[in-house]
Amino acid sequence: MQELITRGKELLADGSVVGILGWKEGDFSYNPEPAFFQNEEELDKFIYDGFCGANLSKFMIEASKKEGKTLVFLKPCDTYSFNQLLKEHRIDREKAYIIGVGCSGKLSLDKIKEAGVKGIQKITEEEDKIHVETLYGDKTLNRSDVLLDRCHVCKGKEHRIFDEIIGESKETNDKDKFSEVEAIEKMSSEEKFLFFQKELSKCIRCNACRNVCPACSCRKCVFDSNKFDSAQKVNTNSFEEKMFHIIRAFHVAGRCTDCGECSRVCPEGIPLHLFNRKFIKDIDELYGEFRAGEDAETVGPLTEFTFDDAEPQEAVERG
Amino acid sequence: MSECTCKKDYTLDTLVPQVGVITDIRQETPDVKTFRVNAPEGGKLFEHMPGQCAMVCAPGISEGMFSITSSPTNKEFQEFSIKKCGVLTDYLHGLEVGDEILVRGPYGNNFPVETELRGKDLLFIAGGIGLAPLRSVINYVMDNRENYGKVDILYGSRSADDLVQLKEIQEVWMKTEGVNVYLTIDREQEGWDGNVGFVPTYLKEIGFSSDKTALVCGPPIMIKFVLQALEEIGFSKDQVYTTLELRMKCGVGKCGRCNIGDKYVCKDGPVFRCDEVDSMPDEY
Amino acid sequence: MYKIAKEKLPALFQLLANEQELILPIKNSGQVNFGLWDEEVEVDLTALNSVKSPKDAFFPQGESLYTCKKDGKKIEIQQEELRDKDFVIFGMRPCDYRGVEVLDKVFLVDPVDSYYQARREHGIIVTMACSEPEETCFCKVFDIDCADPKGDVAAWLDKDFLYWKPVTDKGKAITEKVSSLFAESDDKAVETIQEDIRSIVEKLPYSNLSLEGWGAGKTDEKFDSPIWESFANSCLACGTCTFICPTCQCYDIKDYNTGNSVERYRCWDSCMYSDFTMMAHGNNRTTQMQRFRQRFMHKLVYFPTNNDGMYSCVGCGRCVSKCPSSLNIVKVIKRFQEEGGKAN
Numbered sequence: 001m002q003e004l005i006t007r008g009k010e011l012l013a014d015g016s017v018v019g020i021l022g023w024k025e026g027d028f029s030y031n032p033e034p035a036f037f038q039n040e041e042e043l044d045k046f047i048y049d050g051f052c053g054a055n056l057s058k059f060m061i062e063a064s065k066k067e068g069k070t071l072v073f074l075k076p077c078d079t080y081s082f083n084q085l086l087k088e089h090r091i092d093r094e095k096a097y098i099i100g101v102g103c104s105g106k107l108s109l110d111k112i113k114e115a116g117v118k119g120i121q122k123i124t125e126e127e128d129k130i131h132v133e134t135l136y137g138d139k140t141l142n143r144s145d146v147l148l149d150r151c152h153v154c155k156g157k158e159h160r161i162f163d164e165i166i167g168e169s170k171e172t173n174d175k176d177k178f179s180e181v182e183a184i185e186k187m188s189s190e191e192k193f194l195f196f197q198k199e200l201s202k203c204i205r206c207n208a209c210r211n212v213c214p215a216c217s218c219r220k221c222v223f224d225s226n227k228f229d230s231a232q233k234v235n236t237n238s239f240e241e242k243m244f245h246i247i248r249a250f251h252v253a254g255r256c257t258d259c260g261e262c263s264r265v266c267p268e269g270i271p272l273h274l275f276n277r278k279f280i281k282d283i284d285e286l287y288g289e290f291r292a293g294e295d296a297e298t299v300g301p302l303t304e305f306t307f308d309d310a311e312p313q314e315a316v317e318r319g
Numbered sequence: 320m321s322e323c324t325c326k327k328d329y330t331l332d333t334l335v336p337q338v339g340v341i342t343d344i345r346q347e348t349p350d351v352k353t354f355r356v357n358a359p360e361g362g363k364l365f366e367h368m369p370g371q372c373a374m375v376c377a378p379g380i381s382e383g384m385f386s387i388t389s390s391p392t393n394k395e396f397q398e399f400s401i402k403k404c405g406v407l408t409d410y411l412h413g414l415e416v417g418d419e420i421l422v423r424g425p426y427g428n429n430f431p432v433e434t435e436l437r438g439k440d441l442l443f444i445a446g447g448i449g450l451a452p453l454r455s456v457i458n459y460v461m462d463n464r465e466n467y468g469k470v471d472i473l474y475g476s477r478s479a480d481d482l483v484q485l486k487e488i489q490e491v492w493m494k495t496e497g498v499n500v501y502l503t504i505d506r507e508q509e510g511w512d513g514n515v516g517f518v519p520t521y522l523k524e525i526g527f528s529s530d531k532t533a534l535v536c537g538p539p540i541m542i543k544f545v546l547q548a549l550e551e552i553g554f555s556k557d558q559v560y561t562t563l564e565l566r567m568k569c570g571v572g573k574c575g576r577c578n579i580g581d582k583y584v585c586k587d588g589p590v591f592r593c594d595e596v597d598s599m600p601d602e603y
Numbered sequence: 604m605y606k607i608a609k610e611k612l613p614a615l616f617q618l619l620a621n622e623q624e625l626i627l628p629i630k631n632s633g634q635v636n637f638g639l640w641d642e643e644v645e646v647d648l649t650a651l652n653s654v655k656s657p658k659d660a661f662f663p664q665g666e667s668l669y670t671c672k673k674d675g676k677k678i679e680i681q682q683e684e685l686r687d688k689d690f691v692i693f694g695m696r697p698c699d700y701r702g703v704e705v706l707d708k709v710f711l712v713d714p715v716d717s718y719y720q721a722r723r724e725h726g727i728i729v730t731m732a733c734s735e736p737e738e739t740c741f742c743k744v745f746d747i748d749c750a751d752p753k754g755d756v757a758a759w760l761d762k763d764f765l766y767w768k769p770v771t772d773k774g775k776a777i778t779e780k781v782s783s784l785f786a787e788s789d790d791k792a793v794e795t796i797q798e799d800i801r802s803i804v805e806k807l808p809y810s811n812l813s814l815e816g817w818g819a820g821k822t823d824e825k826f827d828s829p830i831w832e833s834f835a836n837s838c839l840a841c842g843t844c845t846f847i848c849p850t851c852q853c854y855d856i857k858d859y860n861t862g863n864s865v866e867r868y869r870c871w872d873s874c875m876y877s878d879f880t881m882m883a884h885g886n887n888r889t890t891q892m893q894r895f896r897q898r899f900m901h902k903l904v905y906f907p908t909n910n911d912g913m914y915s916c917v918g919c920g921r922c923v924s925k926c927p928s929s930l931n932i933v934k935v936i937k938r939f940q941e942e943g944g945k946a947n
Contacts, residue, residue: 027808027937028738031929036836054928062836109924114633118651119737121808135803136735198632204655204664206873208841208927224878265927267843268634268654333714334856334869335669335682378671378678378865379858419678421671566882568856571714574872575853576880578901579887580822581908600826602887602897 001048003166004073007099009040011071017097018068021059023052029123030109034059036070048073050125053106053148055261057081057091058214064092072096075103076169077150079160080257080293081214086161087296088255090217100159102167105143105151110269112146115139144174149273150260153177160294177258178281180274200242202268209245209262209272215252222247249275254283254302257293285318286310333571336376336421337364342396344416347483348476350403351448352412353388355396356422364422367391369432369455370562370590373424374570375399380410384567384585387425388451388484390458400451400483426570427589430456430534430560432463439532440468444545446518446537447476450483452562452589453536461495468497471527475503475518475541479511501525519544522552529553535561546593556594563588563596563603579603604793605767605778605785612648612765616640616693618781623727624690626660628653637692648694648760651737652921656849657699660692661722662706664846665870668718668856672864685721691777693729697752698742698917700730702849705917708910709852718869727773730754732800734761739920741809741933747917750800759796766793809918809933813940819908825900830938835892837928842873844922844931850902850915853879874898899935 004022011017024035025047032047034054055078063070074082079100085091112123112132119135130141153176157169184192210216210223223244249256258280262272283290287301287310301309343355358364367373367387376382383405389398403412414420430436441460445453460467472492476482482502493500503514503521514521518541529552535545542561549559565577565584572586580599582588596603607615619625625640628647635650637657655664669682695703703723710719730752733740742749751757755774759766766788769778778785804810816824845851855872858865872879874897880888888894906915922931 026929027934031923033929033934034837035833059836118735119803119807121738135738135806202632202634202636202654204843204846206841206843206846207876208839208843211839211841212927265839265841265843267847267925268636269632331682332668332717334716335680338678338680376867378673378867379860381858382856418676421678421680564882565887566880568854573709573716573852574855575874575901576872578897578905580826580900581905600822600900602893 001046004048004099004101005043005046007164007166008037008043008046008071011097012040012043016069017071019063019066019070020046021056021063021070021072022046023048023054023056023073026051028120030107030112030120036063048101050105050107050130050143051109051123053108053264055081055212055214055259057085058212058217060085060091060096061217064090064095066095069095069097071099073099073101074159074162075101075106076157076159077103077155077257077259079162080155080291081259082293083160083296084255084257084293085214085217087293088217093296098159098162098164100162100165102165102169103157104168104170105147105154105172107143107146108148108264111148112141115141115146117141144172147172148260149263149271150258153258155258155291161296178277180271181278181281184274184278196242199270200245202270203245204268205244206267208265208267209270210248212261212265213248213252214257214259214261215255216248222251245270245272245275249279252276253279254290254300255292256280257291282315286315334423334569336374336382336423338419339364339422341414341416341418341420344414347400347485348481351400351481351483352403353398353400353483354411354414355389355398356420357396359419363395363397365397365425367397367425368429369459370427370429370452371425371455372427372452372570372585372589373397373399373422374426374567375401375407375411376421376423377407377410378421381407382421383407384426384570386452386455386562386589388454390455390462392459392462400448400454402448424570426585428587430590432456432459436460436532437466438468440530441470442527442531442533443470443472443474444518444522444533444535444537445472445474446541446545447481448483449537449541450474451536453534454484454487456534457492461491461498464495464497469531470495470498471501471531472498473501473503473518473522473525475505475521477505479504479508479513517541517544519548522548526552529558531558533559535559556597557592559593560590561593561596562590565603604788604790605782606764606788606792607767607785608764609760611784612646615765615781615784616646617642618784619691619693619777622780623688625693626657626690627693637694648731649735651733651735651740652696652919652924654921654925655847656702656919656921657692657695658702658706658849660690660726661703661719662710662852662871665868666718667866667868670864670866683718685717686725687721689725689727691727691729694731694758695728695754696733696919697730697747697749698740698745698919699849700728700752700754701742701745701747701917702919703728705850705906705913705915706852708906708913727756727777728754729756729758729767729774729777731758731760732796734759734796734800736800736803736807737920738808739923740804740807741812741918741920743804743807743810743918744812744814745914745916745918748801749804750797759793761792761796764788764792766796768793809920812933812936814903814914814936816939816943817903817907817936818914819904819912821904822900822908825904825939826896828939830942831892831896833938834930834935835890835895838875838891838895838930839927840875840877840891840894841927842871842875843925843927845873845875845898846871847921847925849917849919849921851898874901899932902932903936 020037023032122133124131151172154173256276339356345353385399388400567585568574572583577584629638630645630647635647667683672679710716733749755771757768769775902915
């Protein structure tokens with residue numbers, strides 16, 4: 001971490017960058033916040049640890065509007081979002097100086113709490129273990145048990161775009177990325193409906209999933225239109241509560257990098273990434289394997305037409 | 320079990336409107352119409368005070384807060400002067416006499432016609448559709464002429480065609496004793512022999528004596544420069560009243576939309592004395 | 604004071620639910636929220652905070668106000684029926700009860716909101732002490748004693764029993780109806796629970812948070828501070844904090860066209876949303892800094908100014924654990940305290 005701060009200070013001092021997008025330490029071990037640092041003094045509060053799950057790519061949209069370059073710290077999986085935003089001309093490569101930071105999986109506070117932890121006073125990370133001191137006694141957890149869902153399908157330790165790299169990464173991939181989707185595909189339609197009904201009925205329409213999503217970067221979201229009756233607010237009926245998420249999944253299809261921020265931020269713990277991953281799986285099957293954000297140039301299968309494209313009928317037949 | 324009192328006090332919630340019938344529509348300017356509204360059984364929907372507003376609602380379209388432009392001294396009907404500038408007002412402009420709309424109110428405070436303004440010389444300054452709230456006060460003052468001193472009305476708009484209530488201005492206000500009306504338009508226009516120039520400039524040119532109480536309504540930019548001009552000619556902030564306009568939904572200080580500092584414009588306003596406005600956070 | 608063995612609680616819920624609707628904390632797909640009891644649900648009395656606060660029971664996220672029907676030029680209005688049946692809300696935490704008291708200051712002042720008032724009159728609140736307060740809790744800062752809950756009935760939970768103390772007339776009446784399940788208890792067991800709770804509260808990291816500099820009349824001191832900008836950069840402008848908050852009460856009124864009539868409904872809104880103050884001809888809060896500032900100034904300055912110093916925050920800690928960017932009211936209070944000197 002100190003290396004990141006030192007390098008940040010250097011880049012600020014020699015004028016290479018005018019600001020820094022990073023994470024600022026919280027008042028607990030687990031709540032650092034995404035932050036813009038404007039001077040060396042502020043960087044004393046910079047932190048990079050297991051709780052820095054927030055993907056900073058989307059913040060580059062605002063940073064791209066500023067004068068001068070911003071130093072942005074990106075984890076390997078965050079670089080996919082950065083590339084995708086670059087491809088969509090939402091951010092400016094010239095405005096970013098990217099330091100790829102090492103990552104060995106990010107931690108989920110929800111999972112730590114699910115493990116029966118209450119009243120957290122301090123969390124210390126060790127190699128494979130997480131040590132938690134609480135008001136009600138201490139506890140040691142396996143790191144692999146409390147990783148964010150997305151880390152179990154880790155995209156690998158390679159940064160897809162960077163100016164320099166600091167730190168080592170470790171792959172945390174220990175699950176097949178489509179296993180959850182396959183399990184749902186195997187359900188009967190009634191079971192599927194029930195599953196999503198149960199999950200989506202928890203939705204409070206806070207828009208956290210949309211607002212955090214790097215693929216949801218429209219200047220004006222269709223759900224914010226005053227011509228659209230269900231703009232932003234409560235679901236008027238159960239149909240709508242599903243439609244918001246399904247429409248959103250359609251809108252980001254082919255562009256979603258599976259960064260998992262939607263599921264990370266959902267206050268109701270809805271596994272929203274499942275919708276997007278289903279689309280990714282379908283796209284892979286219909287058009288050949290494709291990963292949004294691997295680079296900033298390749299035209300995505302849904303925005304390109306070739307004579308080999310699947311006919312609509314094929315999609316209908318496979319269900 | 321517990322005794323229910325909730326239905327005793329309130330037959331209808333304050334958020335539930337009454338049905339009103341449009342009984343007259345006057346095309347004031349190319350984009351302003353004045354709608355006369357009565358209760359379906361005749362008479363007024365409710366009593367109000369000058370400066371108060373009401374929520375006018377078109378089911379399925381939306382609802383919006385409008386100042387009641389008729390004076391409370393009018394015992395037969397209420398009027399709203401509405402400028403076409405959005406989805407709701409577009410819809411309202413398409414309505415005909417006999418159509419029903421929904422109205423709830425009155426909301427907010429009023430110009431202090433029975434307290435601070437009594438016995439004072441009054442200077443009304445309005446721009447464009449900003450005459451709507453002031454017209455209610457002006458007519459109240461006309462109908463209770465003995466309670467107030469001299470009245471000056473300075474009214475301006477973009478063009479001669481954009482002056483609302485022109486007929487009333489010419490036939491009633493101009494002919495009332497002790498009332499002076501000054502009209503101005505922004506640009507030269509054929510057939511107009513009155514003053515040409517912006518309201519704040521004209522205000523300084525006329526140079527009213529600063530012992531009056533001023534009531535100012537109009538577009539925010541006009542209000543800003545009028546207040547500066549008034550200060551220049553010697554008015555202090557506590558001699559000037561204006562109205563604020565913010566997004567409103569409930570009208571009763573609960574939905575949070577028009578909250579500025581510890582004030583809710585729908586409930587504590589829309590009328591504020593300028594020293595009160597100054598003490599609010601700069602968010603209006 | 605009464606008590607009932609924990610394993611008999613399903614019988615208590617059944618008995619309560621026989622007479623009126625019973626709302627309590629229910630676990631659904633891993634998350635605890637207040638919901639209607641039936642035999643199928645998984646009741647969770649150990650979760651400290653429900654994800655959404657129980658304000659829903661009195662001020663639902665969405666509710667119909669009235670229905671309009673158009674017939675040619677005529678319009679007919681039908682006001683929605685007000686709540687006229689009692690219900691019990693069980694297991695509300697002391698902080699959330701204060702949340703209801705805050706909402707009362709909004710909805711029960713003239714002109715009274717009759718929809719809310721009807722639910723308040725028919726709701727019987729059984730509050731429950733917080734046996735295991737957590738690091739995110741700071742109710743003590745607002746003089747709430749989570750060991751001694753207010754409400755129509757106060758309840759405490761230990762390893763084996765639920766203790767039940769009727770407080771108000773409503774609480775006494777409901778107690779009579781279920782007293783067959785209760786045994787008498789002295790106050791000793793509850794006193795032990797209370798001691799345990801209070802000793803934990805003393806150790807909570809936020810318990811000594813200082814509100815100095817906030818409260819009634821502090822607008823000028825705080826409004827123009829550059830500190831707000833440091834938060835706005837990270838704020839996602841979502842509505843999570845407002846929708847999980849027990850005191851946020853901003854709402855929108857909207858139309859829902861059902862095809863043959865128009866339903867006018869009210870739903871929660873958020874001052875964090877960009878269109879909250881949008882008008883046909885402009886917006887008086889165009890930046891997220893302004894919107895962020897509004898939310899916290901309202902809770903910590905404007906509301907106390909209008910309500911004899913009562914803060915519109917109860918220290919439940921939901922925003923502390925749920926904000927996607929880890930921003931929250933505690934960070935606001937602390938940052939102003941740390942940088943107070945620089946702010947003015």
